[in-house]
Amino acid sequence: MSIIISIGSGKGGTGKSTIAxxxxxxxxxxxxxxxxADLDLGGADIHIQFGLFEPPRTLTDFITRRCDSLNEVLQTLDTVHGLQLLVGTGDTLQTANMNYQQKQRLLRGLQTIDCDILILDTGAGANYHVLDFFMAADIQVCITCPEATAILDFYRFLQLATIRKALSSFLSGSEVGTALREHSFETLDQVFTLAEETQPGARLKAREALEFFNPLLIINRVGNNARLNQMKLRTLxxxxxGVNLPDLGEIPEDQSVGRALRSFLPVCExxxxxxxxxAIAKIGTRLGKVVDLYETKRRAAADNPAESG
Incomplete structure (x- = not known):
């Protein structure tokens, strides 16, 4: 079973897809x-970074059922260390606005991809599709830039992700689940308060859902005059x-990135x-260690199901 890593940002222009x-x-x-996997519905273009301008198949073929399996859609990039690429969609209104059943089929399909690590580029923004793809992963990675607007959008994205995660801890048909889904929330505390009012003890259950939600943070485009006070952000x-925000690393402002994009190659190549x-290579090494640790814990849990429960 692959380990799934999702990458989100909360807004466009942070370099999320390039980092992915x-x-x-x-x-x-x-x-x-x-x-x-490019899951930027309506704006998929990550394949262009690899010089793949006319992919023979895309996610559209799976969503519209021209293909039964996502493995039929994958493109293997022999010149990039055998990397497999799931080219995204967005060429029709239907595929850019998939319904609930289509999304669930896609989420199930992602679980069947035969690989060690599956990276999900979840797209910009904070709609339900983006949040659900982001939270469906084993490991979440967040991207932001030092600019004030990027930081605000990142915080809002993280806030909505935690709300979505807390809501998912309750079955839709339960008393608490029904009550929560009949309201819109702007803060996580509002979720906790209504849950507790509906059923004593529900606040604790919602908080427990966030216990292991510790998204990793990458700061992109860092310069001498553009730095982020990470300690202040983590404290906030x-x-x-109620979420820890471990640091995965910083990527400096670098003109090589633009030249690489114009050459249709990742800057690491x-x-x-x-x-x-x-900087990205160092971040990749750190992320690899996180993956190894996650895999070790998962194997231990499988060998000792009673202890993990």
Whole structure:
């Protein structure tokens, strides 16, 4: 069973897809079987970064049932360490706005992809599709930039993700689940309050759902005059969302990234000695260690189901 890593940002323009593509390359270069899935519905373009302009099949073929399995849609990039690519969709209104049944079929299909690591580029924004793809992973990675607007959008994205996670801890047909789904929430505390009012003890259950939600943070486009006070951000997130935000690394502003994009190559392949490529390589190494740790814990849980329960 593959380990799924989702990558989200909360807004466009943070370099999320570029980082996803490069991390996929770094992890594939380490010898792992990696698949990169473009789930940016309505704006999928990550295949362009690999010079794949006319893919023979895309996610549209799966959503519209021209293909029964996602494995039929995968493209293997032999020149990029055998990386597998699931080209996204967005060429029709139907595929850009899939319904609930289509989304559930897609989520089930992602579980069948034969690889060691499946990376989900979840798209920008914070709609239900993005949040559900982001939270469906074993490991979540968040991207932001030092700019104030990016930080605000990132915090809002994380806030909505925690709300979505808390809501998912209750069955839709339960008393608490029904009550929660009849309301819209702007803060996580509102979820906790209504849950507790509906059923004593529900607040604790909602908090427990977030116990192991610790998204990893990457800061992109860091420069001498553009840095983020990570300690302040972590304190804010911990205080108001109850979520730890481990640091995965920073990527400096680097003109090599733009040149790589214009050459239709990930910067880790185009200019491996550039500052951005070296930073991404270090982040990839750290992420690989997180994957190894997760795999160890998963195997231990499988060997000792009573203890894990």
């Amino acid at each position: 593509a490069n991390l996929a390359c770094v992890l594939a270069r380490s010898g792992r079987r990696v698949c990169l 997130v911990a205080k108001y969302l 185009y200019a491996p000695d550039s500052p951005s490529a070296q």
